[in-house]
Amino acid sequence: MTGVGELAMFLAMGAAAVALLFGPIGSAIARRLGGPAGPDDTQRKIEEIDASVTAELEDLRSRLAEAEERLDFAERLLAHGLPENQLRGGATQ
DSSP states (O other), X not given: OOHHHHHHHXXXXXXXXXXXXHSHHHHHHHHHHHOSOOHHHHHHHHHHHHHHHHHHHHHHHHHHHHHHHHHHHXXXXXXXXXXXXXXXXXXXX
């Protein structure tokens, strides 16, 4: 192989190594070598999950309350019945 070919191969291999080390694979290796997460990091993750679950629970509660209101309204309409001067299609006589 010529000197130019060897240089090109060396540069290509160097670029691939740099891409590996600074990309997602390099980040995963760094986390693995860094050891287990500390208690502060674990506590922060627990708090994030707790906040997310709390927000989702509040959203579900408000949606359930709205559905209950709609059901109550529909039940009141059905219990009241149709007025005598109103046809089933909604038009009046």
